[in-house]
Amino acid sequence: MKRLMRIVMCIKSVKKELVYQEDEYQENYVMNPYDLYALQNIIEAKKQGTEMICMSMGPEAVTDTLRRCIALGVDEVIQLSDKHFAGADTIATSYVLKKAIEKIGNVDLICCGQKTVDGETGQVVYALSEQLNIPCLSQVESITDLNQDTISIERVNGDCSEKIQVGLPAVISYRNCTTIYKKINLLRLKRAQNHKIVVWNMNDLQIDPSMCGQKGSKTIVQSVKKHHAIIKKEQTILDGDIKDTVHVVKNIILGKDNGVCLYGE
Amino acid sequence: MDFLISEEQIMLKKEMMTFAKNHLNDKDSMETFSKDMWQAICDFGLLGVTVSEEYGGLGESYLTAALMFEGLGYACHNNGFIFVINNHIWVSQNLIYLYGNKHLKDKYLAIMVAGQKIGAIAITEAEAGSDAMNMATHAEDKGDYYVLNGTKMFISNGPIADIFIVFAVTSEDSFKRYTAFVVEKDFEGFQVCEDIKKMGLGACPTSEIVMDNCKVPKENVLGTFNMGANILTAALEWERCYEFAPHVGVMQRIMERCIEHANSRKQFSRFIGDNQAISHKIADMQVSIELSRLMLYKIAWLKDQGKSAFMETSIFKLYISENYIKTCRDALQIFGAYGYTCEYDIERELRDALACSIYSGTNEMQKNTIYNMIRSRAL
Ligand SMILES: Cc1cc2nc3c(=O)[nH]c(=O)nc-3n(C[C@H](O)[C@H](O)[C@H](O)COP(=O)(O)OP(=O)(O)OC[C@H]3O[C@@H](n4cnc5c(N)ncnc54)[C@H](O)[C@@H]3O)c2cc1C
Numbered sequence: 093m094k095r096l097m098r099i100v101m102c103i104k105s106v107k108k109e110l111v112y113q114e115d116e117y118q119e120n121y122v123m124n125p126y127d128l129y130a131l132q133n134i135i136e137a138k139k140q141g142t143e144m145i146c147m148s149m150g151p152e153a154v155t156d157t158l159r160r161c162i163a164l165g166v167d168e169v170i171q172l173s174d175k176h177f178a179g180a181d182t183i184a185t186s187y188v189l190k191k192a193i194e195k196i197g198n199v200d201l202i203c204c205g206q207k208t209v210d211g212e213t214g215q216v217v218y219a220l221s222e223q224l225n226i227p228c229l230s231q232v233e234s235i236t237d238l239n240q241d242t243i244s245i246e247r248v249n250g251d252c253s254e255k256i257q258v259g260l261p262a263v264i265s266y267r268n269c270t271t272i273y274k275k276i277n278l279l280r281l282k283r284a285q286n287h288k289i290v291v292w293n294m295n296d297l298q299i300d301p302s303m304c305g306q307k308g309s310k311t312i313v314q315s316v317k318k319h320h321a322i323i324k325k326e327q328t329i330l331d332g333d334i335k336d337t338v339h340v341v342k343n344i345i346l347g348k349d350n351g352v353c354l355y356g357e
Numbered sequence: 358m359d360f361l362i363s364e365e366q367i368m369l370k371k372e373m374m375t376f377a378k379n380h381l382n383d384k385d386s387m388e389t390f391s392k393d394m395w396q397a398i399c400d401f402g403l404l405g406v407t408v409s410e411e412y413g414g415l416g417e418s419y420l421t422a423a424l425m426f427e428g429l430g431y432a433c434h435n436n437g438f439i440f441v442i443n444n445h446i447w448v449s450q451n452l453i454y455l456y457g458n459k460h461l462k463d464k465y466l467a468i469m470v471a472g473q474k475i476g477a478i479a480i481t482e483a484e485a486g487s488d489a490m491n492m493a494t495h496a497e498d499k500g501d502y503y504v505l506n507g508t509k510m511f512i513s514n515g516p517i518a519d520i521f522i523v524f525a526v527t528s529e530d531s532f533k534r535y536t537a538f539v540v541e542k543d544f545e546g547f548q549v550c551e552d553i554k555k556m557g558l559g560a561c562p563t564s565e566i567v568m569d570n571c572k573v574p575k576e577n578v579l580g581t582f583n584m585g586a587n588i589l590t591a592a593l594e595w596e597r598c599y600e601f602a603p604h605v606g607v608m609q610r611i612m613e614r615c616i617e618h619a620n621s622r623k624q625f626s627r628f629i630g631d632n633q634a635i636s637h638k639i640a641d642m643q644v645s646i647e648l649s650r651l652m653l654y655k656i657a658w659l660k661d662q663g664k665s666a667f668m669e670t671s672i673f674k675l676y677i678s679e680n681y682i683k684t685c686r687d688a689l690q691i692f693g694a695y696g697y698t699c700e701y702d703i704e705r706e707l708r709d710a711l712a713c714s715i716y717s718g719t720n721e722m723q724k725n726t727i728y729n730m731i732r733s734r735a736l
Contacts, residue, residue, distance in 0.1 A: 116371065116374075116375050117371060117375070118364070118367065118368050118371060272379045273375070273376075273379075275400060276372065276376065276401065277400065277401060277402045278369070278372065278401060278402035278403065278406075278415055279402045279410070279413075279414075279415055280402075281372065282415060285365070
């Protein structure tokens with residue numbers, strides 16, 4: 093008998109205020125919007141009978157997010173939690189994720205969001221595919237076909253749209269994000285509250301402490317500053333004769349003009 | 358009275374609001390029933406909120422349901438669509454759940470909880486409105502089945518419903534005159550007439566239904582034969598509570614819009630909200646929201662204790678409908694001419710609200726009920 097297809101989705105919890113302005117959800121942490129998009133799309137694309145597992149590295153705060161995955165239709169959730177995992181950069185994070193994927197075993201497809209709205213690096217998906225030594229398909233727009241042996245996707249590459257088919261196992265990352273739960277179900281949400289979350293620590297994953305957390309990281313975050321939005325300057329569209337336009341641009345560069353120019357003046 | 362709102366209840370109310378905000382506000386579905394929104398609410402799993410898990414429901418308490426319906430009214434602007442949900446749940450599916458025999462429950466409950474079949478209730482007739490007990494629709498015993506004849510009027514969900522709870526005369530005995538039947542739209546002799554156009558609640562279609570020698574199987578009697586009056590009383594109790602629960606949320610939403618407008622619109626160089634004539638209207642709204650909410654929670658608590666709340670539901674229905682209409686009318690006044698335009702959506706809220714002093718028994722009839730009950734208690 094053919095075994096079930098197994099998909100693993102990597103999820104991150106981020107601070108609620110980074111995602112929702114209104115006090116919409118109870119939790120202080122919510123699912124990273126890129127992961128939410130990826131998760132909802134992969135649930136739609138997968139065939140019935142496929143086993144779907146979500147995992148998240150993080151402390152207690154990730155459990156609410158993992159419970160929401162159950163409410164969306166995921167079969168199993170795993171929390172990767174250990175004090176040694178703290179302070180991990182993308183290398184150390186992807187290492188722990190890789191070890192967990194290996195422990196799960198027989199994983200056909202690994203799915204991620206493009207990036208997280210707190211870290212914003214977008215590197216984990218590539219690091220994970222390198223660590224696992226399997227192909228990576230990034231910027232995925234949609235899955236056009238998914239079966240036991242292959243995956244066909246449509247992805248956006250610059251201005252082009254590409255259709256690609258690769259053999260499994262593979263790592264994919266969706267390009268879009270969403271803050272809207274499409275298919276949350278109350279009964280599943282209620283059951284999810286009692287769902288036992290599997291927790292794996294460093295020993296469960298047989299990880300050397302020098303490879304994870306801050307010790308296993310190649311980068312250190314020294315400080316985090318609040319970034320203020322750049323106030324846009326006044327803009328002018330120059331749509332006249334090319335010679336005049338060049339003249340105006342030259343004056344702007346030389347500082348003779350503030351860029352707000354009226355033709356015929 | 359002793360109720361404490363738990364974390365889980367707050368969570369469910371918030372889920373309801375988030376879901377409604379994102380999925381139940383399709384602008385093109387204000388005047389017609391939306392199948393897509395119906396599918397969305399089915400998938401969300403609200404329909405079986407108080408029904409046990411055995412039939413696919415959530416098995417929640419009536420207080421949780423009250424909180425969730427308040428949240429629904431707050432976040433879903435489509436009052437007509439909410440009316441569809443309410444008619445389906447509280448006066449159709451809920452009656453089968455509470456009074457149906459095993460056959461009826463097995464046959465209809467799971468498919469109604471899943472929303473595959475829509476429910477409706479048929480009491481009113483052209484000549485029997487407030488005086489509903491004067492109905493002419495009657496049922497005749499034909500051995501293996503009953504034959505129903507009669508016409509029912511103003512049936513909400515009529516054009517989209519599959520399952521109707523129909524009340525008919527079955528006896529001459531004045532105390533045991535009526536029976537409730539579960540009638541499917543496909544039963545022989547059953548006919549749904551054209552949509553009746555209304556001034557509001559456009560997303561909830563209404564129609565007349567005709568039963569012309571309509572054959573209803575014996576097992577489709579709801580509750581005990583000739584004891585339909587009890588079910589009718591229960592139906593009114595449920596609808597006077599839960600069809601009005603969302604109005605608490607609607608009033609809150611409208612009040613918040615009024616506060617925003619009163620504090621941004623300037624006339625005579627000051628915010629209009631700085632005039633007592635405007636601020637008092639908003640204060641009145643808050644008073645009626647608080648009192649309605651308390652009464653709603655009290656009724657839900659009584660129902661959770663398995664107690665009757667007939668008088669309380671009459672009081673609640675009367676109070677909230679008067680104040681819901683007043684809130685909408687005051688909102689229109691606060692918004693001035695902008696409120697009278699279709700763009701601001703306040704006029705629609707008022708049109709939708711006006712029906713609530715009529716359905717579920719007119720407000721005049723509620724006063725009769727309240728007085729009759731206190732008089733009989735006093736004597
Ligand atoms: C939007 C909407 C949805 C509805 N949905 C349904 C439905 O799904 N199923 C269903 O069966 N029915 C439904 N109805 C019908 C509703 O229950 C009746 O309209 C209501 O009971 C009043 O009956 P009537 O309209 O015939 O008014 P009438 O009974 O003719 O009353 C007219 C006026 O006379 C007053 N009046 C009558 N008798 C007395 C009295 N004894 N004392 C003081 N005043 C009195 C009334 O209060 C009212 O002001 C719906 C109605 C509306 C508006």
